[in-house]
Amino acid sequence: MLSIAVDAMGGDFGPRPIIEGTLQALRERSFKAILVGDVSAIKPLIPDAFLNRVSFVESSDVLDMHEAATNALKRKETSIYKAVDLVKEKQADAVVSMGHSGATMSLATLRIGRLKGVLRPAIATIMPTAVFGKVSLVLDVGANVDCKAEHLAQFAIMGEAYAKDILKIAQPKVGLLSNGEEKSKGNEITKEAYEMLTKMSSFVGNVEGNNIFDGSVDVIVCDGFVGNILLKTSEGVADSITKIIKHNIRKSPLAIAGAVLMRKVFTVLKKQVDYAEYGGAPLIGINGCAIIGHGKSNAKAVKNAIFQAITFSSSNINADIENKLTIFES
């Protein structure tokens, strides 16, 4: 049975949604949870029926969201440090944290270590598309701000493996994010990466920002600077549209009635674009499994992040990445 270490103290809302999500996951799947945090506060939240599959690790410190990620390595009593180290020490198969994402990334990379051949692990995020039931995977979205071509090429391999092994897409299409579809488009680094990626049979060439959402491609590769910006831009557009609609509905009783009749449509839309449905962001390229959740995760998001960790840890993804990275060696 897999053991999943859960940082019970990370996240913007404290332990409650994390514990609730863990319990939901325990109800639906067979695994063991190791909760890391203030045991006197979290243990009373676990019903007796679950205690045979839940263990606790005491930690006296929490890394605040606003602290520099570089502090994480020195603060050995934090819940995130201890949760990551459970994977390092093979006491857990995966770690899930809704806390400081930069810290999780640094700790997981440095304490657990990288896969053979991986230059830099990447954070991937699952994006909704307009095609029902289809998602796309964008990486990197924050771990690596300044990238070289070989980093981007490795992200493509890691994304392809995630798409195959975790998202169960038999023949994923991998695209390189650029400012135009033509091969001649791109900046110096993406043009160099393009040449390297032609070695991958799944590579479909350059793709553009809109292709993230139109279902035409499964994996989109970019550096962490661009990835972070496109993530925030997407959130900004969706938020603005929602605000404009809500603001204008309020102005008219007819529109309010219309919105009531359309409630189901908005529910479907919300579900389709809700990150909580997709869990967290996997850190790919480490010698283990770390799922980085959104700080604002509710119980459902925590549950889905744990499911991701279970699927990841039961899969062959890390061996597949190590094998496939060799195509760039010759």
Place this chain on the structure above:
Amino acid sequence: MLSIAVDAMGGDFGPRPIIEGTLQALRERSFKAILVGDVSAIKPLIPDAFLNRVSFVESSDVLDMHEAATNALKRKETSIYKAVDLVKEKQADAVVSMGHSGATMSLATLRIGRLKGVLRPAIATIMPTAVFGKVSLVLDVGANVDCKAEHLAQFAIMGEAYAKDILKIAQPKVGLLSNGEEKSKGNEITKEAYEMLTKMSSFVGNVEGNNIFDGSVDVIVCDGFVGNILLKTSEGVADSITKIIKHNIRKSPLAIAGAVLMRKVFTVLKKQVDYAEYGGAPLIGINGCAIIGHGKSNAKAVKNAIFQAITFSSSNINADIENKLTIFES
């Protein structure tokens, strides 16, 4: 009276929307239009009443949207080449084209020339925000794929001048697009640009993708690679949301009724995010004025692009840019 050269042959839909938009503009404002293209085809479209303010320049060639921009300089008979040269030869104050944007950019930069001190002109685009009546300006969105810090710093000056002189924002806030608000965030080039930008009193620091749409900042500076990606990403998100809503409305008669009642809300939303309301994308930093319209421009978009050209050419923006660029010299 200002003279505006209009490339009558550029754009995806041929001369008709361009001529229609020019006529709409002539009805509302006092200026002269110089239409460049196949005169035998376009002259019959102009009612006699306008002929005292419309002149024609024959051109026998059109640059196709799919050709390389580098061809533009050799093809001296194209409508875009001739329209740009009217500005170079001081026969027109501005050029407006819905055609090949890369070609317009290259021709305008090389034939008309750059302003004193400008290293690279930038293409700016006006973005809608969730705050009614408020827009933001993003630059560069495509002209410059690989940028140095000094290019980004100059874009900030050009954007600030456009916000003040054209958008009439008395004290524009200028932000540097990055992967976080903290000064420590950014890639190597944006961190260097950040230091240079502290010389500008309008500089508010790093901003994130969502700030483009929340009305918190007026000018957002990035390189053309990132700018293009965020533009396409924004379009992709808005398109996907529209598609998901439409798809789900069709499934339910109740939702269809609701959508009818909400029609006015959707109309307001559409108007608020419709690029046609904002005209085209100004190329800033050349010794003149060039407005680059969307290939799919309808008559309204053409009219608004011409209005932009008129406001730009009547303003002091180019002198302001030359003056303010000197702050980076010391």
